[in-house]
Amino acid sequence: MNQLMNIENILQDAVIGGIKELYNTDVDSSQITLQKTKKEFKGHYTLVTFPLLKISKKNPEQTAQEIGTYLAAHSAVIADFNVIKGFLNLTISSSVWADLLNQINQDPEFGIVAPADDAPLYMVEYSSPNTNKPLHLGHVRNNLLGHSLCEVLKANGKKVVKTNIVNDRGIHICKSMLAWQKWGNGETPESSGKKGDHLIGDYYVLFDKNYKAELAELQSQGLTKEEAENQSVLMNEAREMLRKWESGDEEVVTLWSTMNSWVYTGFDETYKKLGVSFDKIYYESQTYLAGKDEVLRGLKEGLFYQQEDSSVWADLTSYGLDHKILLRSDGTSVYMTQDIGTAKLRFDDYPIDTMIYVVGNEQIYHFQVLSILLDILSFEFGKGLVHYSYGMVELPEGKMKSREGTVVDADDLVEEMVNTARETSAELGKLDDCTPEEANEIARMIGLGALKYFILKVDPKKNMTFNPKESIDFNGNTGPFIQYTHARIKSILRKAEIQGIEIPETLSTGISLSEKEEGLVQLVSEFQAIVKQAGEEYNVSLIGNYVYELAKEYNQFYHDYQILKEEDVAVRDFRIVLSKNVALTIQKGMKLFGIEVPERM
RNA sequence: GGCGCGGUAGUUCAAUGGAUAGAAUAGAAGUUUCCUAAACUUUAGAUUUGGGUUCGAUUCCCAGCCGUGCUACCA
Numbered sequence: 001m002n003q004l005m006n007i008e009n010i011l012q013d014a015v016i017g018g019i020k021e022l023y024n025t026d027v028d029s030s031q032i033t034l035q036k037t038k039k040e041f042k043g044h045y046t047l048v049t050f051p052l053l054k055i056s057k058k059n060p061e062q063t064a065q066e067i068g069t070y071l072a073a074h075s076a077v078i079a080d081f082n083v084i085k086g087f088l089n090l091t092i093s094s095s096v097w098a099d100l101l102n103q104i105n106q107d108p109e110f111g112i113v114a115p116a117d118d119a120p121l122y123m124v125e126y127s128s129p130n131t132n133k134p135l136h137l138g139h140v141r142n143n144l145l146g147h148s149l150c151e152v153l154k155a156n157g158k159k160v161v162k163t164n165i166v167n168d169r170g171i172h173i174c175k176s177m178l179a180w181q182k183w184g185n186g187e188t189p190e191s192s193g194k195k196g197d198h199l200i201g202d203y204y205v206l207f208d209k210n211y212k213a214e215l216a217e218l219q220s221q222g223l224t225k226e227e228a229e230n231q232s233v234l235m236n237e238a239r240e241m242l243r244k245w246e247s248g249d250e251e252v253v254t255l256w257s258t259m260n261s262w263v264y265t266g267f268d269e270t271y272k273k274l275g276v277s278f279d280k281i282y283y284e285s286q287t288y289l290a291g292k293d294e295v296l297r298g299l300k301e302g303l304f305y306q307q308e309d310s311s312v313w314a315d316l317t318s319y320g321l322d323h324k325i326l327l328r329s330d331g332t333s334v335y336m337t338q339d340i341g342t343a344k345l346r347f348d349d350y351p352i353d354t355m356i357y358v359v360g361n362e363q364i365y366h367f368q369v370l371s372i373l374l375d376i377l378s379f380e381f382g383k384g385l386v387h388y389s390y391g392m393v394e395l396p397e398g399k400m401k402s403r404e405g406t407v408v409d410a411d412d413l414v415e416e417m418v419n420t421a422r423e424t425s426a427e428l429g430k431l432d433d434c435t436p437e438e439a440n441e442i443a444r445m446i447g448l449g450a451l452k453y454f455i456l457k458v459d460p461k462k463n464m465t466f467n468p469k470e471s472i473d474f475n476g477n478t479g480p481f482i483q484y485t486h487a488r489i490k491s492i493l494r495k496a497e498i499q500g501i502e503i504p505e506t507l508s509t510g511i512s513l514s515e516k517e518e519g520l521v522q523l524v525s526e527f528q529a530i531v532k533q534a535g536e537e538y539n540v541s542l543i544g545n546y547v548y549e550l551a552k553e554y555n556q557f558y559h560d561y562q563i564l565k566e567e568d569v570a571v572r573d574f575r576i577v578l579s580k581n582v583a584l585t586i587q588k589g590m591k592l593f594g595i596e597v598p599e600r601m
Numbered sequence: 602g603g604c605g606c607g608g609u610a611g612u613u614c615a616a617u618g619g620a621u622a623g624a625a626u627a628g629a630a631g632u633u634u635c636c637u638a639a640a641c642u643u644u645a646g647a648u649u650u651g652g653g654u655u656c657g658a659u660u661c662c663c664a665g666c667c668g669u670g671c672u673a674c675c676a
Contacts, residue, residue, distance in 0.1 A: 030617095038620065048619055050656065060656090086656090087620060130676070167676060284676095311674065320604090328674040335676050364605060365671050391607080392669085430637070458614065461606075463669075465613065474638070476625045477614070484638080491637055545615065545624085552624085558636080600637075 007077065007092060007100065007525055008034055011045055014075040018067050021074075025055045036526070042082060043089030044522055050086050060086030094513045097521040104524060111528040113157035121159040121351055124150050124388075126358035127276070128165050131263045132172040133201040135270050135410035137393050137466065138360065144455050145390055146358040147276040148540045156532055161350055164278045165342055168260055169285040174241040176200045177255055178234070179207035189262050195269065195411065196262030210234060246332070273414050275448070280349070282342055288333045291341025294377055295326045295333075303376050314373060324369055339370050340377070347381055355381060361389035361461065391463035393455070413468070418447035420472050421480075428474075434600075445598045446480050447472070453479030457544035477548050483598055485551040488558070490599045516557060523550050 012032050019027050033048040049056075049063045056063040061083055068081035068088050079093035104110050126146020129135055135143075150160045180187070180203045189196045211234045218228035229235065244252040271277065295312055298304045304314050304326060312327035326337055333341075346352060357367060367387035374382025395408065422443035425431050431439040454471035458464040474480050513521070527546045 033617080033619075035617085035619080041620080046620085050619070053656085085620070128676095170676070172676075309674090322672075325674055330674080332674085334674070338676090360670095361606065362670050363676095366676095368605095389606090396612095428638085454613095462614095463607070467613070470613070470626075473626080475640095478625090481625095488637060541615090548624085555638095559641080 007096065007522075008045065010077055011047075011090065014071055014077065015047060015067065018070045018074065019052065019055060022066055022070055023055050023057075027052070027055065036522075037089050041084060041087075041089050042091065043080075044092045044518065045090050047088040047090065048086065049088055064088035092518070092522075094518060097513055097518045100525055101521050104521075104528075111531050112155045113532070115154070115157045115159050119157055119159050120353040121161065122150075122153050122354050122356060123161045123163055123346060123350060123352045124153070124356045124358060125163050125165055126150075127271075127278070128167065128359065129267060130172060131166060131168045131197075131200065131260050132176045132204045134195070134197040134266065137395075137408040137410065137413060140274065140410050140413065140451070141390060141393050141455050141464075142358055142360070143271070143274055143276045144452055145388070145460055145540065147274075148456055149356070149358065149388065152531070152540065152543070161352075162277065162279045163346070164281045165287075166281060166283045168283050169245070169288065171238055171242050172204070173256065173260070174238045174245065175207040175211075176203040177252075177259055178238050178241055179203040179210070180259065181255070189265070195266040196264070197266030197270070198409075198411070199266075200259055200263050207234065207238075270410055270414075273411075273448075282345065284338045284342070287341040287345050288338040289341065290344050291337040291339070292327065292333050294340050294344055295337055298326075298377055314376070316369065316372060319372055321369060321372070324373075326373075336366070336370065336373065339366075340373060343370075343374055343379065343381070343385075347379065352381065354384060354386060356386045356388050358388045358390070361391055363387070364389055388460070390460040394463060394465050396465060396467050414448065414451070417451050417468060417472065418443050420468065421446035421450065424472060424474070430600075442598045442600070446483060449479035449483050451479075453482065453544060456540050457548070459539075459541045477545075482547055482551040485554055487598055487600050489554070520553055520557060523553055 011034055012029050015032050015034070016027055016029065019025060031051055033051055035046050035048065037043040037046045047064070047067065049060050049067070052063055052067075053060060056066070058066070064083040064086060068083060068090070071078045071090065072081055077092055077096050078090055080091035082089050124146060126149075127135075127139065127143050129139060147162070150162050153160050180200075183206060184203065187199065189199055192199060194202070211232060214232050214234055215225070215228045218231060219225060223231065241252055245256060295304065298314075299306060299312055304312050306312050307329075309329040310331070311325055311329040314324045314326055316322060316324055324336065325334060326340075327333060343355070346355070359367065364387060367385070367389075371382050371385050371387075374385070376382075422431075422439065425439075425443060425446065431442065434442065450472040451468075454466060455464070457477065470476070471478055472480060474484055523546070527543075527550060530542055530546055
């Protein structure tokens with residue numbers, strides 16, 4: 001048996017064994033309710049006996065008493081127990097915590113499960129930008145969730161392919177191209193000093209501005225809104241450009257590649273700043289035809305139907321859904337068609353066991369339909385696809401609206417966070433003995449740590465409010481608070497080294513831990529359990545709160561023990577901090593977040 | 602209209618169907634200037650409403666209210 005398994009599992013097995021012995025009944029682990037003992041009661045873990053009453057056929061107190069007595073007598077793990085109402089509070093013996101701590105300490109890969117050869121392969125799609133505008137705050141949540149999800153899966157022994165689908169074709173990019181052609185005077189990222197994605201985004205806005213002006217002009221001549229939209233010269237030119245692109249017109253395609261390459265350079269910079277990356281990138285320009293082929297095959301096989309205007313539709317009424325268009329009357333493809341094509345290519349490329357799409361919750365319907373369509377087209381992976389959806393990010397001032405210009409640009413946001421971090425640290429005099437380079441690096445880590453932690457600590461499925469100012473506070477449930485804790489730990493270690501304090505490799509066995517020390521080890525081991533569990537539940541925010549718990553406990557601990565005193569310091573390596581007896585690993589958790597941890601700040 | 606998602610202290614977030622619903626932050630009162638810290642202690646403050654299931658419901662079910670998203674030949 002793996003000694004590293006957490007104490008909860010050991011307890012669970014002990015309880016199952018005890019019930020078998022006492023009541024001659026087999027129970028499975030789902031019937032065992034074990035939870036952390038509330039801090040106002042004595043004990044570490046609590047068994048709730050109510051679900052077991054049918055088996056014991058006794059009242060809650062008696063049942064708890066019997067199981068407690070049995071466990072204390074038969075399990076080396078249990079040092080003591082007490083019963084309050086139907087709750088059996090179990091105290092784990094100190095030596096178990098000490099042993100656990102030694103195991104944690106000796107395993108540099110603690111909490112990480114290496115992937116087996118036959119481990120399931122997860123492909124995770126995230127980010128999914130359009131090439132007509134820069135990334136914004138919503139993309140930041142997407143990227144951080146997607147990336148964290150991949151890291152959690154990897155830590156749980158899964159094979160992971162991180163992928164991105166770039167929406168690089170369609171009318172939107174033609175709008176930018178057209179505006180650039182008309183009014184750009186050959187401007188390039190080099191000539192203007194603008195980041196490529198911002199440059200293109202500016203032309204997209206410019207198109208929209210002129211298009212709106214044109215519509216207003218036409219409407220003032222007495223046309224209806226619809227008529228104006230149909231007669232718009234600009235829009236018709238953009239449509240014409242899309243047709244040329246689809247037919248491979250050399251000039252248009254060349255312009256398209258040039259402008260997209262500017263955007264990609266810009267995206268790469270943003271991704272690098274955010275610390276996210278991809279193993280394989282798909283482009284819709286390369287997948288949409290495959291989707292079209294699949295739809296046409298479906299039509300031929302009678303799975304879909306065609307209307308008189310020759311548009312192709314799927315009838316999903318038997319699934320309780322509506323009719324869904326798959327090919328327009330002019331034969332061009334829609335979003336759904338492209339996703340079908342992309343899915344096909346992906347499954348041709350990789351032996352994917354589970355496909356996960358990290359996409360906002362406004363597209364729940366889309367992925368519901370995609371799943372059904374893939375299934376209809378007899379792709380076996382269709383049914384099992386996972387739409388990992390998340391809520392919107394709002395600001396304290398309200399919702400982001402592109403029309404009202406209240407969209408927060410990702411690059412601007414990162415810059416602002418880093419600047420705020422620099423200012424705050426400088427004000428507190430923390431950067432005084434740093435070189436400018438060091439100060440910049442520290443500001444970068446704090447700024448990004450604040451952003452990442454604030455976004456990841458919230459339950460993904462909920463809408464959230466991002467408050468830049470609160471996120472960067474050195475106190476409270478924030479990234480900087482955790483980083484700061486780490487920096488202080490490092491400071492202690494530096495001082496310990498200067499004082500020539502020896503760090504023992506392991507704790508001596510039979511050592512007696514204080515209650516608080518036991519609590520710390522408990523937190524560490526629970527954290528490990530949750531990291532593992534989280535891989536299955538995809539609950540990143542839970543991990544966030546536990547990392548915070550650890551940091552908070554450390555602070556309290558530090559306070560109580562005054563561990564700077566020479567004889568109290570007993571620390572082994574950089575990952576771990578100790579007081580008299582207890583070490584605490586926190587860097588692993590922070591790595592999961594991709595939050596970098598400064599050594600001083 | 603139909604469908605989906607959400608509704609917890611002033612605010613931002615927690616709570617596998619379990620004990621007195623936790624934190625943080627802002628507020629109030631007090632102690633302090635020691636650790637890489639304006640910190641520490643104390644205090645006040647919340648489950649949208651009405652039913653149901655259960656020994657027990659923030660959690661599950663039904664209905665209402667509020668918010669939000671989807672319901673495009675946009676992506």
